Amino acid sequence: MESFWHHQSPGNFEVLRGPLIVDVLVIGAGYTGCWLAYWLRDSGLRVAVIDGQTPGYGASGRNGGLLLQGPAQLLSELSQVLGLDNARDIFRWTRRTFDWVQRLADQYDFDYRVTGSLYVGGDSTERDSVEKTVDLMKEVSIPARVVPRVEQPLSIQRLGYDLGAWFPDDGMMHPVKLMRALLAEAQAGGVRVYHKSRALSMEEDPHGARVVGSGFAINAERVVIATNAYTGEWLAPLKPFIQPVRGQVLATEPLPAIDHVYPVYADHGFNYWHQRPDGRLIVGGFRHLALDEEVGTDLVLHQPIQARLHQLAADLAGRPVTVTDRWAGTMAMTPDHRPLWGHWRGPIWIAVGYNGHGGTVAPVAARMVRDNLIDGTPVFAPYDVARIGKTGE
Ligand SMILES: Cc1cc2nc3c(=O)[nH]c(=O)nc-3n(C[C@H](O)[C@H](O)[C@H](O)COP(=O)(O)OP(=O)(O)OC[C@H]3O[C@@H](n4cnc5c(N)ncnc54)[C@H](O)[C@@H]3O)c2cc1C
Structure with a gap:
């Protein structure tokens, strides 16, 4: 079943076959994976993004197209849970998305208003x-x-x-056209994007992780999980949290x-x-x-x-x-209505669980995960995946 947004193609991609070695593998190409690809395009790292279906197949290609500051809760509700300083900080972060989106909109038409x-x-x-x-x-x-x-x-x-x-x-935008713009920029910067390439399993090893799908195997020094609602389907330890x-x-x-x-x-x-x-x-x-x-x-x-x-x-x-x-x-x-992002364990980072409101939150998650992965900059503490522990070890 396709959405109205799916009348637009998200771009041209190959199916991954055989072995691949990368520095960073992003699994899932929704808003999170596409923003990560965009942020990592000039990192000097070998980066690949895989999607089991096609970019935008998940929530990111099926939402309302609203671009609203803040996470799902109003500021008053959020400040009761996180305290005003934290709530203000995450609102300010999500508001930075407007500049990021505008910069892209100066180059690409994705009906941003x-x-x-x-x-x-x-x-x-x-x-x-x-x-x-x-x-x-x-x-x-x-x-x-x-x-x-x-x-x-x-x-x-x-x-x-x-x-x-x-x-x-x-404001508002066309979600699939936005992802198309992000991926076009990422691909121009050397990021490799594969569709119809579903991760089936992941094993950690001394050099990073080995991710296997049907017809391919990827050795990655670091992996970012951006499979959102689908995460529990292929990573059992995370199932209780999503x-x-x-x-x-x-x-x-x-x-x-x-x-x-x-x-x-x-x-x-x-x-x-x-x-x-x-x-x-x-x-x-x-x-x-x-x-x-x-x-x-x-x-x-x-x-x-x-x-x-x-x-x-x-x-x-x-x-x-x-x-x-x-x-x-x-x-x-997520059980506590807070996204899960940051370094989870070993070679694995994660950015999932926006509780129904990802347009401005996913770019921030991707930006913080990228910074943490590259130079250890701490992520927004209330959303740090560290709170669930290194389950499954
Ligand atoms: C009906 C609906 C309406 C919404 N409306 C809005 C709105 O108007 N504004 C707003 O801000 N937010 C809205 N949201 C929320 C927003 O769409 C999400 O928060 C956001 O899209 C999540 O992005 P994501 O990249 O984390 O996940 P997704 O977009 O779900 O991407 C996950 C990707 O992972 C891929 N994948 C899954 N398993 C694997 C695997 N094993 N291997 C490889 N790839 C895999 C999937 O194919 C998918 O492309 C809405 C959500 C829904 C469902």
Whole structure:
């Protein structure tokens, strides 16, 4: 099952056959693997990236295309868990993504638009979080403002959200075109990218690790695991730490402009939508209607949820709409809702588990893993994979 984004090819790649020796092997070519390839392109190291399917096959080619600062939680929620200083730091890091993306967008067209985004909440707990978030963002000098219901566009007012928060620096993009740009840059810098080359097993040895797939074997001094929700399927020791969870999305036919073009994130972040420059509405969410069913890596449509998404698209457009693409995608959740990144053990680094929000988090994860791998720069401590121990030893 393909997404609307998959109508675009992520580039030209070979299938890996036979033996390969590299300094760094990145396993998985979603946002994380593609950003790693990009960051490592000028490292002077021999770098290869392999994907079991094709770059963008996973969550990165099946998401909503929203580029929102911060991890999945609002700043007020995150600061309760990590403390304000840590929460501010990770927000600032993810905001650096906007410059990184802009630099690429100056060279490549991936429909990047800085539009601002609106977060809307419907119940009293969310009202509290929204207000506190805006206050905290002002405190740490990040632009944000409260948007009361009367100031929301009419199509959103009709949905009945009590309060909103406006974040002017957020935006949207075409995820597969973005990955295509990252990989084009990486390949031009000498990084070798292979598709349809699935890692089946990995053994550590005195020189690094040996990764074997069907038809190939790679000896790598260092390996980065970027297989996200799929990690537990091929690396059993990590299975308890990464839960695959499914989300549903659709795209409509191109429509006349609705009354807002920016991304909207609603209902504790479960629902989201935006109108693309070509007029299509991308609408995703309602996972909370079937939390027990929407688990695992099988890419299947959940018909009742798809029906709700279709209704939401029609409500936003104020008219019946034709859906052209429906898809499911798998994201990775962790037990403590924090990503896992950094040096895991021996020759192995990891960057997975963004808990449903990777557009700006994956580039930071990739950047920190790259720096740690090259010169030992510490990664963001609250997300350091060290907290799970060197399981399986
Ligand atoms: C439905 C949905 C909507 C979302 N919406 C948004 C959004 O709008 N904005 C946002 O910021 N985030 C969103 N997210 C989250 C975001 O998409 C993810 O956090 C991000 O894409 C994760 O990137 P990744 O590279 O870590 O993983 P993935 O994109 O899942 O990449 C993992 C890759 O590893 C490959 N792989 C797996 N096993 C192997 C193996 N054994 N050998 C080799 N390769 C392997 C897969 O083929 C895949 O390409 C959404 C996620 C979903 C599922």
